[in-house]
Amino acid sequence: MLKTGPVRALGAMSGTSLDGVDAAVLVTDGHEIFEFGETAYRPYSPTDRMILRGALGRWPGDPGVAAAAEIVEEAHMACLEGIEAELIGFHGQTLAHDPAGRGTHQAGDGQVLADYLGLPVVWDFRSADVRLGGQGAPLAPFYHFALARHIGATEPVAFLNLGGVGNLTWIDPTKPKPDADGALLAFDTGPANAPMDDFCAARLGRDRDEGGALARRGTVDEAVLDRFTSQAFFYRMPPKSLDRNDFDWLTEAVADLSDADALATLAGCAAAGVVTGLDHCPSPPERLLVTGGGRHNATLMRMIAAGADCPVEPVEAVGLDGDMMEAQAFAFLAVRVARGLPTSAPGTTGVAAAVGGGSMGRPATASRASTAG
Numbered sequence: 001m002l003k004t005g006p007v008r009a010l011g012a013m014s015g016t017s018l019d020g021v022d023a024a025v026l027v028t029d030g031h032e033i034f035e036f037g038e039t040a041y042r043p044y045s046p047t048d049r050m051i052l053r054g055a056l057g058r059w060p061g062d063p064g065v066a067a068a069a070e071i072v073e074e075a076h077m078a079c080l081e082g083i084e085a086e087l088i089g090f091h092g093q094t095l096a097h098d099p100a101g102r103g104t105h106q107a108g109d110g111q112v113l114a115d116y117l118g119l120p121v122v123w124d125f126r127s128a129d130v131r132l133g134g135q136g137a138p139l140a141p142f143y144h145f146a147l148a149r150h151i152g153a154t155e156p157v158a159f160l161n162l163g164g165v166g167n168l169t170w171i172d173p174t175k176p177k178p179d180a181d182g183a184l185l186a187f188d189t190g191p192a193n194a195p196m197d198d199f200c201a202a203r204l205g206r207d208r209d210e211g212g213a214l215a216r217r218g219t220v221d222e223a224v225l226d227r228f229t230s231q232a233f234f235y236r237m238p239p240k241s242l243d244r245n246d247f248d249w250l251t252e253a254v255a256d257l258s259d260a261d262a263l264a265t266l267a268g269c270a271a272a273g274v275v276t277g278l279d280h281c282p283s284p285p286e287r288l289l290v291t292g293g294g295r296h297n298a299t300l301m302r303m304i305a306a307g308a309d310c311p312v313e314p315v316e317a318v319g320l321d322g323d324m325m326e327a328q329a330f331a332f333l334a335v336r337v338a339r340g341l342p343t344s345a346p347g348t349t350g351v352a353a354a355v356g357g358g359s360m361g362r363p364a365t366a367s368r369a370s371t372a373g
C-alpha cells in the first residue's frame, strides 16, 4: 500500500511528436499539488525516431511494435534512473489510438521499468476508460483541475496543450472535485504540430518550423482550410479524441504550395481546430493557458489569439512549466490510481461513469531510492 499523505511521484511522457521522453517529479496526494520537483528530458536518436515513426498505426503482435517498445523502455530507463521518487507514472508511447474500434495502445511495458528501477510503476492508463466506452484521452484534465485550483483560479479557465495533437480542457474551479458534474469538459482540438513537423522533415530536412518563422512569411490557403474545418470531427460534440495521423491527407493537400504557404496553412488549420473547439466550452474561459511545444510557435499562437475571445498566454504567465505539464500529469494520475481514485469522467473522455485506469507493476526488489510504505 502507498503511504498516506503527499507522495513524491515521478511522471514520464513520450508524446506524439516523437521527440523524446519528458520526466517530472510532483509531490501530491492525488488532490492537491504540494511541490514541483526535478525534471529530465531524453531525446530519441534519429534512428529511434525513424523506428517509432514506422510503428505508428501498428498494434501489438506486429514485429515493429516490439522494436518500438524496446526503444521506449530503454529511453525511459536512461531518463528516469537516479531520480528520487516513491512511485512512477509511465505513459509510454502511443502507437495507435482507435477507441471506437481496436482500442488504444501505448508501447512500453511498465513491469520492465518497475523491475529495472526498483519502484512501483503505474502504466496502461488509457485501456480501462476505453473498455467502459470512453475515448481513453485526453487524460491530463484531472491534473488541469488541480492546477486551476493551485493557481487560484476562481472563474472558468482553459488549458490548451499544443503537442503533436492539440487538446483543450475547460475547468470550473469552483466545483469540489474533478469528477463532479460540470467540473470539466475536455477534448482533442485537432492536429497541432505533427503535420508541420512532418512537412518540415519531408520537404526541408528539419525537425520543425522554428518559432513559426517560415509560416509567418506565408499565406493560408483558404481552400485547404475550408476542407479542414468542414471535417465531421469538428462538428462532433466533445469529448472526442484523435490519433496522430488522423489528418494525414493534409500532407497531400499542401504538397503544391510553397514552403511558407504550406506551413502557414498547416498552422492555420491547427489554430482553426482550437478556435472552433472554444465554441464547445460551456462558457467562455477567462483565459486560455497554453502548454506544449507549440506555444513556441509564434505564428500559431498569433493565429489562435486572433480567433479566441479571451487572452491566450503560455502557462509560464501563471508560473507553470509548459514543457513538463504532461509528465507532471502522469505523476499526478499515478498517485490517483495507486489510491483508487478516478482519473477520467464523462466530461473528459465520454466514459460512462468516472473511472480509474492504470495497471500497477511492482518491482521484484525494492530500490534504495524507494521510501513508499
Ligand SMILES: Nc1ncnc2c1ncn2[C@@H]1O[C@H](COP(=O)(O)OP(=O)(O)OP(=O)(O)O)[C@@H](O)[C@H]1O
Pocket (backbone or CB within 6 Å): 014, 015, 016, 017, 018, 019, 161, 162, 163, 164, 165, 166, 193, 194, 196, 197, 208, 209, 210, 211, 212, 291, 292, 293, 294, 296, 297, 326
Ligand atoms: N521553438 C519551437 N518553435 C516551433 N515549434 C516548436 C518549438 N519547440 C517545440 N516546438 C514544437 O512542439 C513539438 C513538441 O511539443 P511537445 O513536446 O509538447 O509534444 P508531445 O508531448 O510530443 O505531443 P503530445 O502532447 O501530442 O503527446 C515539436 O515537435 C515542435 O513541432
Ligand SMILES: CC(=O)N[C@H]1[C@@H]2OC[C@@H](O2)[C@@H](O)[C@@H]1O[C@H](C)C(=O)O
Pocket (backbone or CB within 6 Å): 015, 016, 094, 097, 104, 136, 137, 138, 139, 140, 141, 161, 163, 164, 165, 166, 167, 188, 241, 242, 326
Ligand atoms: C491517445 C493519446 O496518446 N493521446 C494524446 C495525444 O497527445 C495530445 C492529445 O493527443 C491527448 O489526447 C493525449 O495526450 C495527453 C497527454 C492527454 O491524455 O491528456
